[in-house]
Amino acid sequence: MILAIDAGNSRVKWGWHDGADWASIATVPLIEFAASSDHINPFSITHGDPERIVIANVAGEGAHQLLVNWTSIFDAEPLWLHGEAERCGVRSRYDRPEQLGPDRWAALVAARAVHTGPCLVVNAGTATTIDMLSGDGVFLGGAISPGIDLMRFVLHEHTGRLPLQEGSYRDAPRNTLDAIETGCRHAQAGAVERMHRAMGGNPLCIVSGGAARSLLELLRLPSRYIENLVLDGLARIALSERAVTR
Structure with a gap:
């Protein structure tokens, strides 16, 4: 086990x-x-x-x-786990591979196992990470931004009157709570879509994390939700270690 x-x-x-x-x-x-x-x-x-x-x-x-x-x-x-130069068919082009977050590295390993084509690996949590994985398993680089809850919190903390309450997404928000919610969700989806364009082609977006479902509602890209992406990668890494020691 x-x-x-x-x-x-x-x-x-x-x-x-x-x-x-x-x-x-x-x-x-x-x-x-x-x-x-x-x-x-x-x-x-x-x-x-x-x-x-x-x-x-x-x-x-x-x-x-x-x-x-x-x-x-x-x-x-x-x-x-720490970031590495190579593991389970994934090779890293990070300037210093060991500085890559272990959760991002595990997610890349898991994504490679379920999809052998190019993909964006998106983990939407406290921070939102958007990582580019080529069709031949090369981690090309990625972006980190505040997650949607952190965006709301920062707006509340650094403004005089914006409330820390959750609104609803609207096409044309007509109150402050909905305006905050809509703006934060547009920022999340927009970051993913820009990275998708930067990567070229039509890579699959593999999305995980606590805020994944609200993000997926706005994405107009080929997408797949995987609930336990980081854990899946950790298990695969542990299995690869077991295979080496046998």
Whole structure:
């Protein structure tokens, strides 16, 4: 069994993979995860001792220490994923591959496994990442922007009167809440569409993350939603490690 952990900026998601499919997946908000005591280890409840543990952590040092403590109950030594020059048929052109976020790298690996043509790999969460993957598996580069919730928050924090409440998307907004919601969603979709044009051709958009569905509603591009893209990539990486050591 593989234990894959995706510690993101807003939530922690983990899953138990049996080598063929997910046996279970769980998600908690990061603040709830950080507040848990040492007596409530979320990874020890089910499935026993994993053969492999693979972790993508972008939540900082505090989350790292919690993950170290809670995975230490198992015999397996965790693989702390970082960006790499090459893995599972994906090659990186990042200036310094090791600086690429592990969640982005895992998502690229997963995308390559499900689609062998060119694609945009979009993860819409606290930040929205838009990464270009060529048809021969080369990561060409990508963009990072604030996610839709962060856009709303920044508007509220740095203006005198804009409220921090969710509105509705409208073609022609006629109130402030709807104007904010519509503007933020246009910014998200517009960034994806510009990257799509920059890539050329007609690449598939593979979209994941907590805000993926609202983004997909506006995209007029060939798209596919994959719910657990980062976890899927982590599991594939763990399986590749297992194949090497056998």
